[in-house]
Amino acid sequence: MSDAALAPRAQARILAARYWACTLGDWRTVVLLVAQAPLIGWFCTLVWGSIETDTPSLYFVLCLSAVWFGCINACREVVKERAVLERERFFGLSLTAYIASKVQVLAVLGLIQVLLLQAAVEWQLALKGAFFVQTLALWGASLCGTGLGLLVSAAAKTQERAVGAIPLLILPQILFSEFAIPREQFGDVVTWVERFMPVRWAYEVFTQLAADETAWGDLVLAFTVLAVQALVLGSLAVAALVPRRET
Amino acid sequence: MKKVLWLVGLLAVGGGGYLAASHLSGGAFPTLGLPLGGDLGWLRKTTMSFWEDIQFKDFERAATYHAPDKQDGVDIPYLIERLFGVKPEGLDIMEYEIVMAEVDSTGLRARVKTRLKVKLLFLDKIKSREFMLFFHRETVDSPWTMELETSLRSLDVDEDKKH
Numbered sequence: 001m002s003d004a005a006l007a008p009r010a011q012a013r014i015l016a017a018r019y020w021a022c023t024l025g026d027w028r029t030v031v032l033l034v035a036q037a038p039l040i041g042w043f044c045t046l047v048w049g050s051i052e053t054d055t056p057s058l059y060f061v062l063c064l065s066a067v068w069f070g071c072i073n074a075c076r077e078v079v080k081e082r083a084v085l086e087r088e089r090f091f092g093l094s095l096t097a098y099i100a101s102k103v104q105v106l107a108v109l110g111l112i113q114v115l116l117l118q119a120a121v122e123w124q125l126a127l128k129g130a131f132f133v134q135t136l137a138l139w140g141a142s143l144c145g146t147g148l149g150l151l152v153s154a155a156a157k158t159q160e161r162a163v164g165a166i167p168l169l170i171l172p173q174i175l176f177s178e179f180a181i182p183r184e185q186f187g188d189v190v191t192w193v194e195r196f197m198p199v200r201w202a203y204e205v206f207t208q209l210a211a212d213e214t215a216w217g218d219l220v221l222a223f224t225v226l227a228v229q230a231l232v233l234g235s236l237a238v239a240a241l242v243p244r245r246e247t
Numbered sequence: 248m249k250k251v252l253w254l255v256g257l258l259a260v261g262g263g264g265y266l267a268a269s270h271l272s273g274g275a276f277p278t279l280g281l282p283l284g285g286d287l288g289w290l291r292k293t294t295m296s297f298w299e300d301i302q303f304k305d306f307e308r309a310a311t312y313h314a315p316d317k318q319d320g321v322d323i324p325y326l327i328e329r330l331f332g333v334k335p336e337g338l339d340i341m342e343y344e345i346v347m348a349e350v351d352s353t354g355l356r357a358r359v360k361t362r363l364k365v366k367l368l369f370l371d372k373i374k375s376r377e378f379m380l381f382f383h384r385e386t387v388d389s390p391w392t393m394e395l396e397t398s399l400r401s402l403d404v405d406e407d408k409k410h
Contacts, residue, residue, distance in 0.1 A: 052347055052360055053377065123272045126346045128362065128375070212364065212373045 005092025012094075015101035023105055030109070033073055037113040040065050041120025054127045059206035060179055062117065063199045064170070066138040069113045070145020071152075071169055073106050075162045078153035078241070086245060095241045099234055102150060103143075110142035111135075129209025137205035140226030144198035145169075147233025154240035173199040201225045273348060286357070287348045290391060294359045294380055297393065298343040301327070304335060312393040331365065331376075339366040346377060357382040357391065 006014070023030060048058045078085070078099075085098065118135060121127065127134060148169050156162035174180060176194040186194065194200050204222040208214050266283065269276040273287025284291065293312060300309035306323040313321055324335045331338055346360040359380045366373050381394045 049347075054346075119268065119276070123268070123275050124347060126275070126344055126362070212375050 005094075008094040008097040008100075011097035012100040012104070015098055016104045019101050019105045023109075033069075033109065034112055034116065037065075037069065037116040038120040041117045041123075044121050045124035048121075049124050052125070054125060054210070056203075056207060056210075057179065058121075058127070059210070060177065060199070060203050062121070062138060063141050063202035063206065064173055065117060066110075066114050066141035066202065067145035067148070067173060067198050068170055069117075070106070070110050070142040070147070071149040071166050072145075073109055073113075074102065074146045074149025075153050075156075075166055076159045077102055077106070078150060078237070079156045079159050079162045080153075082245065085241070089244070095238045098241070099150060099154075099238045103146060103234055106146045106150075107139075107143060110146060111139050114138035114142055127206075127210075129206065133209060134206060136223070137202045137226070140205075140223065140230065141198050141202035143230040144226060144233060147230050147237060148198075150237035151233055151240055154237045157245075173197050176200075177203075195225075196229075198226060198229055201229070275345075275348075286350055286354075286391070290348050290350075290357050290359050290382060291345050293382075293391070293393070294345060294348075294361055295343070297380070298340065298361060298363070302340040302343070306335075314392040330378075331367070333367050333369060337367060337369045339368055340364075341366055341373070354387045355384055 005011075044058060044061060048054060085093070089095075114135060118127075118131065118138065122131065149166075152165045152169065153162050156165065172193070176190055176197050177200060201222045205219060208219045208222070265276065266278075266281070269278050269281075270283040270285070270288070272284070274284030274289075274291045278284055278288060282288070297309055297312050300306070301323070309323050310318045310321045327335050327338065340363060342364040344362050346362050348357065348359045350357045359382070361378050361380060363376050363378065364373065365376065382391045383394060384391050
């Protein structure tokens, strides 16, 4: 290991600048990723526009979409450059700085996506609740999705396997939710597992904002859980990179 | 310098994009006081203004959105009492927003769906309600007028018809 390795914060800055350059260099992929957000929003307006009002199921779809965006943005981002990563580790690359640089860029991409998703829906149909609080919830869900995607990307051996694992991350968000069966009928295990689903907490924000009387405590709790989940998933992604891998 | 130019360029594109979206969506996004959004933008603004008048119990001004010849015949306090089941002084309109706005194919009729969050003061209860306000105009160049009674009044039973 090099003694002249930069501090993690400086490394993160340089790595982020490099990642920005790589991301913007592949602008077609960026356009594809960004464009899917307003498209999904438009699909939502086609469905909910016909009843001219928002419903809890719309909130759930929006939150699920945000997690999906985060997952799909991040799931290939580590595994595709694993060889470069392993080589740079010999020269003192900080894994935390590496993941932080990814999060830095993907967080901006996620924010643009959730804003476009929301704008596409609000274009036709105003949602109950404050726009920017909802943006924050969707962004939190997107960051959790990014954490999940980076974790998968760090653990997967090939890009194909990483992308193939995405349904395993998304489907439980639907299965362990009140849209599968009513919440009163949840078993103990389902109730326990549901607490770990980012969609559940982002959805909680939406339902609280739409309620006649918002329970502010529950709202703060939902945001806190989203932040903690994003942080834990990012840390797990770092941990998944610790074992060196031959490439 | 290059970074500053990039930033200015990005802000210009972002701001322009926002204003374009605001106009094309018919004022679905705040227009920052600019006359954007065409007919739909005007309808949204008028509807918000109408609910603000109701919120501050300025019923005289609220009636002015109706056609001039019908303004005197509109009893808004009575209509509100019928809708919410409380007298206007017992009603606090806390929030109001536009859900959607639509102009028909002829361009002569429009409807604006609004969402209200109200507090029934005597009952100490908060409720959300949605209302549809209807507008019409004689020609596409005439000004829009609200059909207040159609919008706010519950339907009277027609005794001559079967129900």
